[in-house]
Amino acid sequence: xxxxxKLVALIFGVGMLILIIDLVRRKRLREEYSWLWLMTxxxxxxxxxxxxxxxxxxxxxxxxxxxxxIFLCAFLFLIFISLHFSVVISRLADRNKDLAQKxxxxxxxxxxxxxxxxxxxxxxx
Amino acid sequence: MLVLIPAxxxxxxxxxxxxxxxxxxxxxxxxxxxxxxxxxxxxEASKSGAGVISHPFNLGYGTALQTGYRYALARxxxxxxxxxxxxxxxxxxxxxxxxxxEKGEADIVIGSRFLKRGGISPxxxxxxxxxxxxxxxxxxxxxxxxxxxxxxxxSTSGYQAMNRRVLEWVSGEKFPFDFPDADVIIMLHRAGxxxxxxxxRMFESQNRKSMHSGWKPLYYVFKMLLSxxxxxxxx
Numbered sequence: 001x002x003x004x005x006k007l008v009a010l011i012f013g014v015g016m017l018i019l020i021i022d023l024v025r026r027k028r029l030r031e032e033y034s035w036l037w038l039m040t041x042x043x044x045x046x047x048x049x050x051x052x053x054x055x056x057x058x059x060x061x062x063x064x065x066x067x068x069x070i071f072l073c074a075f076l077f078l079i080f081i082s083l084h085f086s087v088v089i090s091r092l093a094d095r096n097k098d099l100a101q102k103x104x105x106x107x108x109x110x111x112x113x114x115x116x117x118x119x120x121x122x123x124x125x
Numbered sequence: 126m127l128v129l130i131p132a133x134x135x136x137x138x139x140x141x142x143x144x145x146x147x148x149x150x151x152x153x154x155x156x157x158x159x160x161x162x163x164x165x166x167x168x169e170a171s172k173s174g175a176g177v178i179s180h181p182f183n184l185g186y187g188t189a190l191q192t193g194y195r196y197a198l199a200r201x202x203x204x205x206x207x208x209x210x211x212x213x214x215x216x217x218x219x220x221x222x223x224x225x226x227e228k229g230e231a232d233i234v235i236g237s238r239f240l241k242r243g244g245i246s247p248x249x250x251x252x253x254x255x256x257x258x259x260x261x262x263x264x265x266x267x268x269x270x271x272x273x274x275x276x277x278x279x280s281t282s283g284y285q286a287m288n289r290r291v292l293e294w295v296s297g298e299k300f301p302f303d304f305p306d307a308d309v310i311i312m313l314h315r316a317g318x319x320x321x322x323x324x325x326r327m328f329e330s331q332n333r334k335s336m337h338s339g340w341k342p343l344y345y346v347f348k349m350l351l352s353x354x355x356x357x358x359x360x
Contacts (some may be wrong), residue, residue, distance in 0.1 A: 108177070
């Protein structure tokens, strides 16, 4: 691998790792969602430093050039992380639903209590 | 007994629906779930003497039902009747719907517009819908009937009655938030509940923005097939 390629890949890999760790540090990214990104950064670094591994994977998946292996990995990663986000969104939507239901039910209780306390003749349940 | 009505933008019809119920069952508590309506559905229902729970935003028909189930469960109701807020369901049939529950013959009773009473179809006027929708309904009621091994004639009916054991189940997390019909019947059957259908009268609802419009029918078919499939795969 030409040294220029290696340098660019190294810079990207290290830059990505620093960015992710900084996001976690500033509480902008939750630890539980950071692992996938950290793994990606690490893989970029690993492949940049260890070109033989990339060549071996290229041979393994039957690709012709190492660059197609990189594209394949990038593509698979994007699909996987989208799926991961769909799962997270589904969970959030479920919790959102439960919360909204609970708020609606509590609101009714509060209204009822307010009415009862305004009218001292009403016996509360 | 609690009568549960999920409603979304039904300010014109909701009051008459509630008054109709009160006419037949003056003692019954009526609960309207205002599913984030942008009109005065909640106020109208409240003025008519119903209890109102308002969702902070639109959460869908299934979720609106479930909010009502959770309320009924928390308040210790033994029986619940659910009906639509658009005046489609005839309240005079509530008695027929709840009778099998009271006699202990069934855990959930579905009001069917297609089941014939004394040889006469109860739909009045006769149920009319576009061919494609009738085909869809026929398909799903056949699938449902085959899977549960019991004839179901109206799997899309939202006019139902249930006892407390079913109430506990539908308050849980497996209850779907959109289009809960055929799949719920199958889930309930698999959970071991006894299902019964009784004939009810349904009116054609006027100028209703159907929940089956635009791309919805396509999504409905997809969702229902997937939901039934994963239900069958669950243990």
